[in-house]
Amino acid sequence: SAYPTRTGTVNQIESVIDRISTDSNTRRAVMTTRAPVIDTQLKEDIPCLGEMHFRCLEDEDKTLVVNLTTIWRSRDLFKAWADNVIAITYFGRKIVEEIANRTGRETRLGGYTDFSNSLHIYGQDFSHLEKDEASSKKGFFDVFPNVESYVKRSWDSETARDVEVLPQMEAILYEPLWKFTDSDIQTIRGEIDFLKNGGKP
Structure with missing residues (x-):
């Protein structure tokens, strides 16, 4: 910004x-x-x-x-x-x-x-999308043959918050790589509480 x-x-x-x-x-x-x-x-x-x-x-x-x-x-x-x-x-x-x-x-x-x-999608990631007969894994485009089917399986904001965002925010507090100050940690904890409270202060 x-x-x-x-x-x-x-x-x-x-x-x-x-x-x-x-x-x-x-x-x-x-x-x-x-x-x-x-x-x-x-x-x-x-x-x-x-x-x-x-x-x-x-x-x-x-x-x-x-x-x-x-x-x-x-x-x-x-x-x-x-x-x-x-x-x-x-x-x-x-x-x-x-x-x-x-x-x-x-x-x-x-x-x-x-x-x-x-x-x-980069070439090195195609293997994650392709069908694997040996493991019975379906390919990405078998699971999602069109845009509508992909959208229907997408998470809403609340699910993404609970499954991905909050766990990652809580885990990052303890990663020494970031060298967070006490003030930084307080800010992150405030954001975590804000999200847990449904986006209300």
Whole structure:
């Protein structure tokens, strides 16, 4: 969120929250990871995520509904897509929470849409998707012959939270690799409690 400039950085998270809190009809609540001065010099690892757009509307109950759209250069469907979606929508909820705090209005996260210019599965991962007659393992496309069948088997946010997100957050507290400070640990514990409480403070 800290966009690099010659004189420092720009806090894009604060900008998005401020724009929507000040004018809920704004079409300017946008974040970018693109930095041409830097990106054009990189031979690898240009950011996959390019832009995040936050668009706020009112529903029939006058609740602010913040819809989120992301634009991606490249995505790994097998290893990254699901984790990306969980992280991005969680991030969106934190933005919405702060907008609600500042405006004093009921606010919720609405729809999430993402566009991927290159959504792919790498060759080395095909073995995880292929049928194995010896073990009776079905192939990915046998289990999910179309998009609808895949979506039906997808987790909702609550299931993903309980099965994947919370266990990983609790485990990471004890990994020495990250060298968390006491303040970091307190923040993570606060987020864990927030999620366990159904997204309520």
